[in-house]
Amino acid sequence: MHIVLVSSGTVARQFAAELSRDNDVTVIHDGSPGRAELERLDVELLQGSGNDVDLLRRAGADRAAYVVACSRSDESNLLACLAARQLGKAQTICFVEKQEYVRSFGAQDGSVVACAPQLGIDRLVWPARMLADKIEKILAVPGATDVGYFAHGRIRSLEYRLTAELPLVGRPLMEIRTLPPGVLIVAVTRGETWSVPRGQSVLEAGDRVLFMGRSEAMHHLAAWFTEHLGESEGGEVVIIGGGTVGLRLAQTLEFNPKARIKLIEKDTDRCAMLAQTLKRSLVLNGDGCDIDLLETEQVRYAQTLVAVTDSDEKNLLASLLGRQLGIPKIVTRVTSAANRVVFERVGIDVPLSARGAATEAVLHMIRYKGVDLLATLSEGRGEVLEITLPDDFAPIALKELDLPEDSIVAALERRNEAIVPGGATLIGPGDHCFVICKAERVAEVREAILG
Amino acid sequence: MNSRNVVSVLGTLLEPFALLLLLPGFIDSFSGRMASGWTFFGTAIVAFSVGRLLRRYGGEPGKFSRVEAMAVVAFSWLVAALFGAAPYVQQGFSAIDALFESMSGFTTTGSTIFLTEDFTRVTRGLIFWRSLTQWLGGMGIIVLFVAVLPALAVAGRQMFFTEAPGPEEEALTPRIRHTAAALWLLYAGLTALEATLLATVGNMSGFEAICHALTTLAAGGFSPHGQSLGGYGASAQWIVLVFMFLAGASFALQFRALRRPSRLVRDTEFKTYACIIGFSGLLIALLIAGTRGHDFEASLRHGLFQAASIVTTTGYASEDFNLWSHNALIVVGCLFFVGGCAGSAGGGPKVVRLIILAKFLAREVLTALHPRAVKVVRLGGRPLADETVRQIIGFMVAYITIFAGVAALAGLIEGDLAVGFTGSIVTLGNIGPGFGALGPMETFSVLSPWTKGLFILSMWVGRLEVMTVLVLLHPDVLRGFSLRRRRKGRSSRV
Numbered sequence: 043m044h045i046v047l048v049s050s051g052t053v054a055r056q057f058a059a060e061l062s063r064d065n066d067v068t069v070i071h072d073g074s075p076g077r078a079e080l081e082r083l084d085v086e087l088l089q090g091s092g093n094d095v096d097l098l099r100r101a102g103a104d105r106a107a108y109v110v111a112c113s114r115s116d117e118s119n120l121l122a123c124l125a126a127r128q129l130g131k132a133q134t135i136c137f138v139e140k141q142e143y144v145r146s147f148g149a150q151d152g153s154v155v156a157c158a159p160q161l162g163i164d165r166l167v168w169p170a171r172m173l174a175d176k177i178e179k180i181l182a183v184p185g186a187t188d189v190g191y192f193a194h195g196r197i198r199s200l201e202y203r204l205t206a207e208l209p210l211v212g213r214p215l216m217e218i219r220t221l222p223p224g225v226l227i228v229a230v231t232r233g234e235t236w237s238v239p240r241g242q243s244v245l246e247a248g249d250r251v252l253f254m255g256r257s258e259a260m261h262h263l264a265a266w267f268t269e270h271l272g273e274s275e276g277g278e279v280v281i282i283g284g285g286t287v288g289l290r291l292a293q294t295l296e297f298n299p300k301a302r303i304k305l306i307e308k309d310t311d312r313c314a315m316l317a318q319t320l321k322r323s324l325v326l327n328g329d330g331c332d333i334d335l336l337e338t339e340q341v342r343y344a345q346t347l348v349a350v351t352d353s354d355e356k357n358l359l360a361s362l363l364g365r366q367l368g369i370p371k372i373v374t375r376v377t378s379a380a381n382r383v384v385f386e387r388v389g390i391d392v393p394l395s396a397r398g399a400a401t402e403a404v405l406h407m408i409r410y411k412g413v414d415l416l417a418t419l420s421e422g423r424g425e426v427l428e429i430t431l432p433d434d435f436a437p438i439a440l441k442e443l444d445l446p447e448d449s450i451v452a453a454l455e456r457r458n459e460a461i462v463p464g465g466a467t468l469i470g471p472g473d474h475c476f477v478i479c480k481a482e483r484v485a486e487v488r489e490a491i492l493g
Numbered sequence: 494m495n496s497r498n499v500v501s502v503l504g505t506l507l508e509p510f511a512l513l514l515l516l517p518g519f520i521d522s523f524s525g526r527m528a529s530g531w532t533f534f535g536t537a538i539v540a541f542s543v544g545r546l547l548r549r550y551g552g553e554p555g556k557f558s559r560v561e562a563m564a565v566v567a568f569s570w571l572v573a574a575l576f577g578a579a580p581y582v583q584q585g586f587s588a589i590d591a592l593f594e595s596m597s598g599f600t601t602t603g604s605t606i607f608l609t610e611d612f613t614r615v616t617r618g619l620i621f622w623r624s625l626t627q628w629l630g631g632m633g634i635i636v637l638f639v640a641v642l643p644a645l646a647v648a649g650r651q652m653f654f655t656e657a658p659g660p661e662e663e664a665l666t667p668r669i670r671h672t673a674a675a676l677w678l679l680y681a682g683l684t685a686l687e688a689t690l691l692a693t694v695g696n697m698s699g700f701e702a703i704c705h706a707l708t709t710l711a712a713g714g715f716s717p718h719g720q721s722l723g724g725y726g727a728s729a730q731w732i733v734l735v736f737m738f739l740a741g742a743s744f745a746l747q748f749r750a751l752r753r754p755s756r757l758v759r760d761t762e763f764k765t766y767a768c769i770i771g772f773s774g775l776l777i778a779l780l781i782a783g784t785r786g787h788d789f790e791a792s793l794r795h796g797l798f799q800a801a802s803i804v805t806t807t808g809y810a811s812e813d814f815n816l817w818s819h820n821a822l823i824v825v826g827c828l829f830f831v832g833g834c835a836g837s838a839g840g841g842p843k844v845v846r847l848i849i850l851a852k853f854l855a856r857e858v859l860t861a862l863h864p865r866a867v868k869v870v871r872l873g874g875r876p877l878a879d880e881t882v883r884q885i886i887g888f889m890v891a892y893i894t895i896f897a898g899v900a901a902l903a904g905l906i907e908g909d910l911a912v913g914f915t916g917s918i919v920t921l922g923n924i925g926p927g928f929g930a931l932g933p934m935e936t937f938s939v940l941s942p943w944t945k946g947l948f949i950l951s952m953w954v955g956r957l958e959v960m961t962v963l964v965l966l967h968p969d970v971l972r973g974f975s976l977r978r979r980r981k982g983r984s985s986r987v
Binding site: 310313316317324325326327328339 | 869
């Protein structure tokens with residue numbers, strides 16, 4: 043399969059690296075820093091603008107299966123998609139940052155949305171919105187470091203960082219009795235390793251543990267953690283950075299009438315615009331890393347600090363200051379993969395990446411048929427897949443499946459009902475299997491289940 | 494500034510104005526008061542001729558600037574008051590008294606220099622003229638002439654918004670002439686409705702009903718009866734109460750509400766206005782209940798009536814509120830500083846300005862607490878430009894300064910600070926009656942001529958919402974007032 047990427051900076055690196063394993067990839071790059079990383083990959087590299095039809099033709103856009111426009115400029119991306127549509131039948135996927143474009147291209151307010159294909163864009167991807175929604179979900183559950191909703195909310199996942207006082211720590215999983223029924227421990231992140239635990243595995247303090255189950259049961263679990271971790275609901279949210287993500291997040295949080303939101307933005311003109319758009323948030327004009335400002339604004343009493351400026355360094359600094367001030371929950375945006383490791387080393391709970399989430403979603407759009415990627419876990423090390431069993435599927439007990447290591451069928455949806463499966467549970471045609479697995483094992487999992 | 498433009502438009506306005514003087518002239522002629530009738534006719538002829546002369550002198554009006562629009566608006570009220578005063582002089586009032594009554598009429602203030610015996614002494618034509626001046630001033634002289642004079646088209650737009658200033662310029666229709674016509678139609682319709690109701694249900698004679706309707710919708714307050722509405726029954730007072738309430742609400746809003754009534758509920762200013770009248774009315778009712786032999790209905794009626802009368806700056810009295818308890822009077826006193834809605838017939842600072850001012854203060858408090866906070870002032874959810882907020886603060890500062898200045902001067906002249914203060918606020922706010930010596934059953938005629946002159950200016954400045962007059966006092970504008978003929982092609986506009 044031939045895929046053309048139109049990109050700038052380092053965005054395309056992750057795409058190109060993933061896709062070049064099984065596909066022919068041509069990257070049109072504008073020559074900005076980040077090109078060197080691409081040169082190390084087995085891809086064809088063309089320098090120039092994605093809006094140039096001749097260049098697109100040279101890149102093979104006329105016979106490509108997909109054209110993915112993921113440069114930093116919305117306008118370039120849109121134009122590249124329109125141009126590619128003139129050349130051939132390639133499916134076009136367009137990344138946009140600005141809300142206006144998502145609106146004006148007729149898409150509903152979703153993150154990955156189908157557009158009017160006659161415009162030349164088959165999929166519009168809005169990473170900022172994906173990130174803002176993700177942060178909002180995480181903030182809604184006190185103490186949680188990750189939150190996911192599946193099967194129309196019937197199945198939920200929550201991730202918590204364990205502390206030494208919790209009764210879960212220090213014993214094998216099969217001996218744990220304190221969890222509400224209908225909840226499974228499906229993944230553990232320890233340091234930089236990610237694994238699906240077995241019955242004999244022992245949890246340690248500092249582990250980030252992913253739970254999954256029916257939403258009622260998860261509700262009890264959240265209450266249980268709230269009680270044990272001593273974190274309270276509500277409280278003030280301080281957002282540093284009033285860009286697309288910060289604005290979108292504040293707008294979403296404002297739906298909760300009890301939310302108290304402070305939004306710190308450096309640019310004066312942008313502040314004026316934010317103040318006009320946001321009705322209840324307190325917009326502050328200043329630098330989020332200015333310790334004096336954080337002191338005057340009594341940020342220390344905030345419940346949550348969200349650092350979403352477009353600079354990783356700023357976000358890191360703001361998060362560390364927040365940690366220093368003793369804010370219980372800190373959510374940080376990180377763009378560069380190299381920086382993510384740094385964030386984890388210094389103990390920032392929730393480093394998230396807008397493009398990361400969007401990238402994973404698009405990769406799955408392109409790669410696997412019959413398997414939908416629902417979420418990535420632990421910064422892309424693990425994935426949540428939804429596999430819909432075909433009508434000719436022969437029923438089989440879960441323990442009979444030859445699933446690879448570090449994978450687990452975490453939940454089932456059968457006729458609009460959520461089921462937490464055991465080894466003896468039979469799966470049959472029409473079932474939706476929610477599978478947690480290591481990112482590298484997606485193909486094996488598909489093989490094991492769908493044959 | 495091009496003075497000849499101003500003169501020309503003033504002349505254009507004066508001609509139709511002269512025609513209006515014929516109406517009371519006919520009334521007096523038919524009722525056999527020929528002397529008075531001829532005074533009206535004579536004044537009309539003089540006004541018409543002066544209008545013609547001014548227009549001839551001014552020539553065809555050229556390009557019209559903002560300052561010129563302001564000048565026309567400001568002077569048209571002076572000129573109207575001047576010509577409107579002539580009939581009073583003929584009936585035995587001194588020149589300053591006549592001018593006071595005329596200005597009080599056009600500015601819809603309702604302060605009167607009439608003594609109790611004057612109400613029976615003067616001709617019906619004069620009583621009608623007195624009411625008609627208020628009716629004309631209520632919607633605005635300019636707004637009327639913009640509606641009927643197509644010649645004013647472009648200049649009219651600027652003058653329209655200068656005469657009826659609100660925080661935001663808002664027209665009902667793309668053409669300002671149609672907007673003006675729609676507003677006058679609504680205004681006239683409501684007036685006719687009230688007159689009919691008063692004559693049928695309110696036990697008033699047809700003449701009294703018409704006079705009251707004219708001054709109610711204008712939020713004016715002149716009554717053909719020496720006791721104001723206190724001289725009529727409960728039913729008449731309830732009817733007047735309802736129409737006062739309408740007169741103090743934005744006519745543009747009412748026009749829109751004819752099609753979509755839900756607009757009323759969604760309008761922040763209207764809601765606040767209704768709440769202010771409702772709450773203060775009930776409060777007064779509570780404070781006067783049981784006193785002076787009032788039963789439940791009577792206290793409620795007087796409470797709401799007086800609250801509406803003061804807030805809308807009408808100035809009617811359903812009884813002599815000066816006899817009320819001190820507490821009730823304090824409530825009335827606070828209401829002196831409110832005023833009607835923007836775009837209504839009411840005067841005063843206007844409810845919307847107070848709302849915005851309160852929100853501005855809230856923002857100031859927030860900024861003191863969070864020095865780096867960026868916040869916009871919103872009205873009904875919509876963000877307001879800082880420019881608008883600044884203008885309103887400017888207005889309030891000017892308003893309070895002028896109020897204090899006039900109060901001090903008048904207090905000095907009269908040797909009575911209370912008279913100075915009430916007189917100043919009731920004339921600047923175009924309200925009418927005040928406390929003590931200036932109460933609703935008293936008269937302004939006892940004041941010294943100097944105080945009267947001061948109050949005439951105060952009424953004028955108040956009706957034009959201060960800024961129009963202040964702009965004309967700027968040296969740049971004053972320098973342009975020279976009436977010398979200029980060579981063609983050399984514009985001398987500010």
